[in-house]
Amino acid sequence: MQPRDVRSVADARAIVEARGLTHVKVGVFDTDGVLRGKYMSRAKFLSALEGGFGFCDVVLGWDSNDQLYDNTTYTGWHTAYPDAAVRVIPESCREIPFEAPGLLFLAEFAPPAEAICPRGVLRRVLDRAEALGFGVKAAVEYEFFVFDETPHSVREKGFRNLKPITPGYFGYSVLRNSVWSDFYRELLDTCERMDMPIEGLHTETGPGVLEAAITVDDALAAADKAALFKTFAKIVAQRRNLMATFMAKWSPDWPGQSGHIHVSLTGRDGKPVFRQEGAPGGMSPVMRSFVAGQQALLPQVLAMVAPTVNSYTRLIPGFWAPTSATWGIENRTTALRVIPGSAKSQRVEYRIAAADGNPYLALAAAIGSGLWGVEQGLEGTAPVKGNAYDQPPPAGLELPRTLWEAAQNLKGSQAARALYGDAFVEHFAATREWEEREARRAITDWQLARYFEII
Numbered sequence: 001m002q003p004r005d006v007r008s009v010a011d012a013r014a015i016v017e018a019r020g021l022t023h024v025k026v027g028v029f030d031t032d033g034v035l036r037g038k039y040m041s042r043a044k045f046l047s048a049l050e051g052g053f054g055f056c057d058v059v060l061g062w063d064s065n066d067q068l069y070d071n072t073t074y075t076g077w078h079t080a081y082p083d084a085a086v087r088v089i090p091e092s093c094r095e096i097p098f099e100a101p102g103l104l105f106l107a108e109f110a111p112p113a114e115a116i117c118p119r120g121v122l123r124r125v126l127d128r129a130e131a132l133g134f135g136v137k138a139a140v141e142y143e144f145f146v147f148d149e150t151p152h153s154v155r156e157k158g159f160r161n162l163k164p165i166t167p168g169y170f171g172y173s174v175l176r177n178s179v180w181s182d183f184y185r186e187l188l189d190t191c192e193r194m195d196m197p198i199e200g201l202h203t204e205t206g207p208g209v210l211e212a213a214i215t216v217d218d219a220l221a222a223a224d225k226a227a228l229f230k231t232f233a234k235i236v237a238q239r240r241n242l243m244a245t246f247m248a249k250w251s252p253d254w255p256g257q258s259g260h261i262h263v264s265l266t267g268r269d270g271k272p273v274f275r276q277e278g279a280p281g282g283m284s285p286v287m288r289s290f291v292a293g294q295q296a297l298l299p300q301v302l303a304m305v306a307p308t309v310n311s312y313t314r315l316i317p318g319f320w321a322p323t324s325a326t327w328g329i330e331n332r333t334t335a336l337r338v339i340p341g342s343a344k345s346q347r348v349e350y351r352i353a354a355a356d357g358n359p360y361l362a363l364a365a366a367i368g369s370g371l372w373g374v375e376q377g378l379e380g381t382a383p384v385k386g387n388a389y390d391q392p393p394p395a396g397l398e399l400p401r402t403l404w405e406a407a408q409n410l411k412g413s414q415a416a417r418a419l420y421g422d423a424f425v426e427h428f429a430a431t432r433e434w435e436e437r438e439a440r441r442a443i444t445d446w447q448l449a450r451y452f453e454i455i
Helices: 009-018 042-051 118-131 151-156 174-179 181-193 219-239 285-305 359-376 403-411 414-420 422-440 445-451
Strands: 023-029 035-041 053-056 083-088 103-109 135-147 198-203 209-214 243-245 261-266 327-329 336-339 347-350
Touching (some): 118 359, 135 359, 181 198, 181 209, 219 359, 285 347, 285 422
Parallel strands (some): 023 103, 327 336
Antiparallel strands (some): 023 035, 053 083, 135 261, 198 209
16 A cells, blocks of 8 residues: 555554554644644554544644744633644655655644644635535645755854855756756655655746746645645755745845645536636636635735735735735736636636745635635626736725734634634734734844944
């Protein structure tokens, strides 16, 4: 049996026993999309397959830097950080190439923590789609910079004067990917063997920046693959004494890093429903309402898509990132790009998303808002033609400019509460408020250079 064949508890038990494993790696993605996990003994893992296991709920009560939130109600010092119930996902089984025959299984939080678990949030959105008669296909593509640095060297340098693996502008470079073919090959092979195959991998515009397009799949599987890709791209790099970053923007001199999401719907018969021959842009009524819902709710759910303070440094004119809730047909200056094609390839690209987002929550935002538009029968604004940066944003569809503002929009959104649940909205908004407060405590290089002597 191969990892991709595992579909049940019985299959998971069989593959672990057949490989004679003494330990199994298990992980769960936290609020920020960071994989938290451990090795479990075979006996413990086999027991967890049947009845789940306890995982300290602090992973839902701290930030990406392990600092404890002081403004959330689900967990904290007031609850004494108990264990939360977690279930293993048998079909997530993967072999880790450099730990073969070792296996990795993903897990997710069970109730009551399920209400704020990122994977649980996306599953509820997909349940909503199923109830409406739709299946959801999705694919994520990531831009990420790779540096000739290590976790030690970047800290020794204070994260300044970092050396990318290649210099200058050189998009789609065959020279670069040939010189660095060993790294490219290992990344491609790792992704193939871990069931997150890459459809395309190339250099982007900027020093040491790559773009990877992950092959399309059902939306929940696509989110698993995207989250695992971010984790293991970093691992492959660090094992070669390199570093990959998925920050939305690491330098003011270069474009930010996107995490574009491609989405389409199928009907109960499994056939695509976004294409209508002869219609403008080939858009069916379902697709028009789906895009209209994404457009209408984008200012309300932006915190789920742009979840860090750094996210908002990317959303500026002229750097290939959208600045308002616009849409267009084959228009890369808008937040939502309708891509016409065959029935199978017709889709919407959610271009607002950056590389720093939690894939589960970014997909939940992109899909949930679209479904809301279908439910409401919405019609969006006219599509933008030409440069969206040169045109005023649609009335009422300006995007939040800070993480704090985005968190307030999310908290005040009745549509978001209906789509994702009050518990999640309250918890996630509080975590983003915390993130903004932590940023305000920082004394930046810009502040020192501007104020130290003169003021």
